[in-house]
Amino acid sequence: MWETIIVQPFTNLLLLITMLVKNFGFAIILFTILIKLLTYPLTAKQMKSTQAMQDLQNDPSFKKMQEKYKDNREKMAEIQMKLYKEKGINPFGSCLPTVIQFPIIIGLYQAIMKVMASTPLELANLERIIYPFLDVNKILPIQNRFLWMDLGQPERLRILGIGIPVLAILVTITTLIQSKIMQPPTQANDQSAAMSNSMMMMMPFMMGWMAYQFSAGLALYFLTSNLTTVAQYAAMGRADWSKIFPWIEPKKEPQKNVIIEPEWIEDDDDEVGDTPEKPIKPSARAAVKRQRPKRKR
Amino acid sequence: MKKKIILTLVLLTIAALVLSGCAAGVRAESTPGLTVSDDHVYIAYLSRVFQIDRTTGVLVSSYPEKPKPSLVMYAPPAVSDGAVYFGDLANQFHKVGDGNLNQITWTFYGAKGWYQAKAALDNDLVIVPCTDRNIYALNSSNGELVWDFKGDFAFIAEPLIIGDKVIVSSQDHHILVLNRNTGEELYRVETKGAVVSAPLYDDTTGSVYIGSFGKDLTSFDLETGEINWVFGENRELSTIWGTPILLGEELIFVDRAGTIVALNPENGEELWTVEAGGSVVAGLAKVDDLGFLVAREDGNLQFYGMDHTAKWTATISGKLYSAPIIDGEQIFVAATKADSILYTFNLTGQPGWSYTPAK
Numbered sequence: 320m321w322e323t324i325i326v327q328p329f330t331n332l333l334l335l336i337t338m339l340v341k342n343f344g345f346a347i348i349l350f351t352i353l354i355k356l357l358t359y360p361l362t363a364k365q366m367k368s369t370q371a372m373q374d375l376q377n378d379p380s381f382k383k384m385q386e387k388y389k390d391n392r393e394k395m396a397e398i399q400m401k402l403y404k405e406k407g408i409n410p411f412g413s414c415l416p417t418v419i420q421f422p423i424i425i426g427l428y429q430a431i432m433k434v435m436a437s438t439p440l441e442l443a444n445l446e447r448i449i450y451p452f453l454d455v456n457k458i459l460p461i462q463n464r465f466l467w468m469d470l471g472q473p474e475r476l477r478i479l480g481i482g483i484p485v486l487a488i489l490v491t492i493t494t495l496i497q498s499k500i501m502q503p504p505t506q507a508n509d510q511s512a513a514m515s516n517s518m519m520m521m522m523p524f525m526m527g528w529m530a531y532q533f534s535a536g537l538a539l540y541f542l543t544s545n546l547t548t549v550a551q552y553a554a555m556g557r558a559d560w561s562k563i564f565p566w567i568e569p570k571k572e573p574q575k576n577v578i579i580e581p582e583w584i585e586d587d588d589d590e591v592g593d594t595p596e597k598p599i600k601p602s603a604r605a606a607v608k609r610q611r612p613k614r615k616r
Numbered sequence: 617m618k619k620k621i622i623l624t625l626v627l628l629t630i631a632a633l634v635l636s637g638c639a640a641g642v643r644a645e646s647t648p649g650l651t652v653s654d655d656h657v658y659i660a661y662l663s664r665v666f667q668i669d670r671t672t673g674v675l676v677s678s679y680p681e682k683p684k685p686s687l688v689m690y691a692p693p694a695v696s697d698g699a700v701y702f703g704d705l706a707n708q709f710h711k712v713g714d715g716n717l718n719q720i721t722w723t724f725y726g727a728k729g730w731y732q733a734k735a736a737l738d739n740d741l742v743i744v745p746c747t748d749r750n751i752y753a754l755n756s757s758n759g760e761l762v763w764d765f766k767g768d769f770a771f772i773a774e775p776l777i778i779g780d781k782v783i784v785s786s787q788d789h790h791i792l793v794l795n796r797n798t799g800e801e802l803y804r805v806e807t808k809g810a811v812v813s814a815p816l817y818d819d820t821t822g823s824v825y826i827g828s829f830g831k832d833l834t835s836f837d838l839e840t841g842e843i844n845w846v847f848g849e850n851r852e853l854s855t856i857w858g859t860p861i862l863l864g865e866e867l868i869f870v871d872r873a874g875t876i877v878a879l880n881p882e883n884g885e886e887l888w889t890v891e892a893g894g895s896v897v898a899g900l901a902k903v904d905d906l907g908f909l910v911a912r913e914d915g916n917l918q919f920y921g922m923d924h925t926a927k928w929t930a931t932i933s934g935k936l937y938s939a940p941i942i943d944g945e946q947i948f949v950a951a952t953k954a955d956s957i958l959y960t961f962n963l964t965g966q967p968g969w970s971y972t973p974a975k
Contacts, residue, residue, distance in 0.1 A: 437747055437770055438646035438690065438732050439812055439857070440937050440952070443897045443913075446855060446872070455855060456809040456830045460769050460787040471770070472729055472748070 325422055327448045329354075329430035334449065334458050337434070344465025347431060347536055351543040354427050355551065358420050362551060365420075370557075371408050428540070434461055435536045437471050463536070474535035484531050486538040491527030493545035498522055500549065500558040644705060646732065647937040648950040648957045649692030656714075657948060658700060659971070660689040661957050665702055666973065667717050670946065673960070673969030679710075679717035692734040692774075692938075694742070699756070701742055703731020709744055709752075711759060722759030727752065734774040736782070741796070743782055745771030751784055753799055763799030767792070774814040776824075778838060783824060785811040791826055791834070793841065803841040808832040808848070813859045813899065818881065825881070827856025827869055835867075835884060845884035853877075858899015858939055863908055864922065870896045870910060878924065890924050899939045901947075903963060909947065911936040917949060919965060928965035 336353075337346040355362075375381055381402075388395035403410055436445045442459065449455055463470040468486070475482030498519040526545075530538035552558045561569040648661035656676060657668045663683035667676045680687065688705040695701075700717065703709040707727045713719035729748025736743040741762065742754045747770035753762040769787035776783040777796060784792040787810040793802045808830020815826040823844055827833045832848035833856060853871045860869035867881040874892035879885060898911035907921040915932040917940065934954020941948045946968065947961040960968035 437730075437772075438644050439772060439897070440646045441644060442812065443857065443937060444645075447895075459829055460810045462769070469729070469748070 321422075322448065325426035326429045326433065327450075329426045330433050330445070330448055331450045331453060333430050333434050334453055337461060338453070338458060342465065343434070343461050343463055343470055343536070344468070344539060347470070347539050348543045350431075351427065351540055352547055354423060355544065355547040358423055359551060361420055362548075363555065366552075366555060366557060368409060371406070372410070375402065375406065375408060428537070431536055431540050435463065435471050435534060436461075465535075465539070468535040468539075470536035470539065471534050473532060474530075474538055486535055486542060487527045487531035490530035490538055490541045490545065491523045493542060493549065494523035494526040495519075496563055497545050497549050497552075499562045500560065501552060644688075644690075644730070644732075646690035647952050649690050649702075649734065650938060650941060650948060650950040650958065651692045651695055651734070652941045652943045652946075652948055653695040653714075656695075657958065657971075658693040658695060658702075659950060659958050660691055660693055660702055661950075661973070662689070663687050664973065665689055665693055665700070665717060666971070667700075668958070668971055670943075673971055675971075677717045679712055681718055691731045694735045694737050696737045701735050701737065701744075701756075703727075703735070703744060703746070705730040707731075707748075709735075709754070709759075711742075711756070724752070724754055724759045724761070726761055726764075729770065732770070732772045736775045736777050738777040738796070741777075743775050743777060743796075745773065745775055745784070747772065751775065751782075751794070751799070765792075765794055765799045765801070769810075773812055776815050776817055778817050778819075781838060783815050783817065783838070785813060785815060785826065787812065789828070789830065791815060791824070791836070793838070805834065805836045805841060805843060807834050808846075809855065813857060816860050816862065818862055821881070823881065825860050825862075825867060825869075827858070827860060827871075829855045831855060831871070833860065833869055833879070833884075835881070844882075847877075847879055847884040847886070851886070857897045861900045861902040861908055863902050868900060868902075868908060870900055872896060874910075874912065876900075876910065876920075876924070888924060890920065892918060897937045901940045901942050903942050906963065909940050909942065911938075911940050911949065913937065915951065915954070917947075917961070917965075919963075930961055930965045930967065932959055 333346060333350045336350050337343050340346055340349065384398060385395065388398065433445055436442045446455055449458065467476050468474045474484060474486045476485045526541055530541055559569065561567045648659050651658045652670065655670060657670045659666050659668065663685060665679045667678065668674065669676055689702060691703045693700045693702040695714065698714040699721065700712050700714055707730055709724040709727065709731055711721040713721065727746045727748050727750065729746050731744065732747055733745040740756050742756045744752045744754060746752060749767045749770060751765040751771055753764065754760065755762055767786055767788065771784065771786065773785035780796045781802065782794040782796050784794060786792050789807050789809055790804045791807060791811060792804050794800065795802055807826065807828040809828040811826055811828045813827065815824050817824050817838065822838050823835050824838050825833065825835050831853040832846055834846050835844040836842060837844060853875065854873035856869060856871050858870060860867055862881060866878040866887060868876065868878045870876045870892060872895055874894050874896045876890045876892055878887040880887060892910045892912055894912040894914050894916060896910060897913050901909045903909065907919060907927065910918045910920065913935055915934050915936055917930045917932065919927045921927045932949060932951050932954055934951035936949065936951055938950050945963055949959045950957060951959060956970040956972040958971040960970065962968060
């Protein structure tokens, strides 16, 4: 089922592109960009949704409302739902596109792995899923050579006898750039920001390690995917380049409109009459939960 | 600040350990590599090469002794004069002792790609096909490189050494014939598609037979390189994965769709066809004077008599991608996605021992 709906069409599309451009390296690049472009509406929707949710959560009145109803979760949820409805915010708006994109990304990865068949068994499995209108004989074998790389083997550029993993280095750098420019603004002394920073530091090295260990074809896909994501983000005007290049002036946050009218939080006082006059200091866990920035994707 | 750094370092270490565990595992999926010698059966699969007593099915030794997740092997070992030769997916090619697989005589580190196919042995020379697009000729006593031949695609089929020539199946739509002593290309014969199986040589006529992904079977004269005939141009065939066999006066091959075809080896004239009833990647194995075996992809093993009618069928609950080996009265079948990696049968299809590696 999964193979028929996702992997097989992707594999055949990748093979078709390979046949047309006659170069597997270019085919991986074009294929990745094409899939990224096709899923762009989902990415854009996800970014907008995340931004709207972030704006709402950063709104002082919203925070006030959360503070006021912290002991009445039902009431808080009810007001939140009303707010979401009124402001046209879908609380699942940022995760739904990610959920839809996930199988596409996995399918893209699996298609690339399938086409890079290097054993008789992998070739047999590849031949089995090629559509009849594509001539197997004209497609196979795939020429894995691209620039200095053998796309079926881990990539090393030999300079003076030393194998330099150029792709792994580029994947690490581009993943770092991607994480940096996509990082949402955080507040000082924010514990979630510390965690987020740790992840941001860890991810590029994880990706770089994978690019170092796995075949160059996959590393090329990682690199293209990173660059396309950064380009898409920049095209939407959301990239803050000052996080990468300190000499660039930081991007100014647009003046936020007040999202919540005070009446949302001023009525229904009776229902929360038992709220103590002196506000109770929220627990660290609750504070973190409220301030945690939404994941972009 | 210090806490943050420690946290980052801990997370990085965990990630590196987890990823190195994943990354050092299997990088390619393939079938068990099977070889049968006088006393033993050798089978390379995943992290070990097993030496099994061919009568009892009991494990004699393995390389390495305990499985190493970082080591993966699929290439069928080559056995000669008390030595075993095999390559792995860590780009290393080894010679070990027949009596003790852990006694490494030498290791060749010169390749930049892994080994998938069986090496060909000829006295002092080991000819090794490699996925880094090279054919390496090594000195069998010390593992030193004698010559290497650079091709355009990965070499994944066993070469054939005939006198002073080496016949190499190539995925670049050619059969290459090299000088055994120097590695120099003597000539090449064009096929209609990629060749992924070992060629068949008939020493009585001096002809070589080979099938390709181009849905054709080619016969050429080894001495001159001239094509004798090509079968498949006016015939609806599928891709050909296995090595053909010569049985009596007939040249028999099977295509991926399971059509078994017999030809006159002299002129390529079609004699008869039989449908195996399922996809065939492994090809055929001949049983002298009795018939031949067809290993279907779905685990169905069929024996056909000399009159090309099916005599018996055995089923393995797995997939068959490599040709069975028939040696004496025993049939050896390597399977994937099955309960065991190796099954044996007698010539009437009765199952014998099977081998499952200990976890």
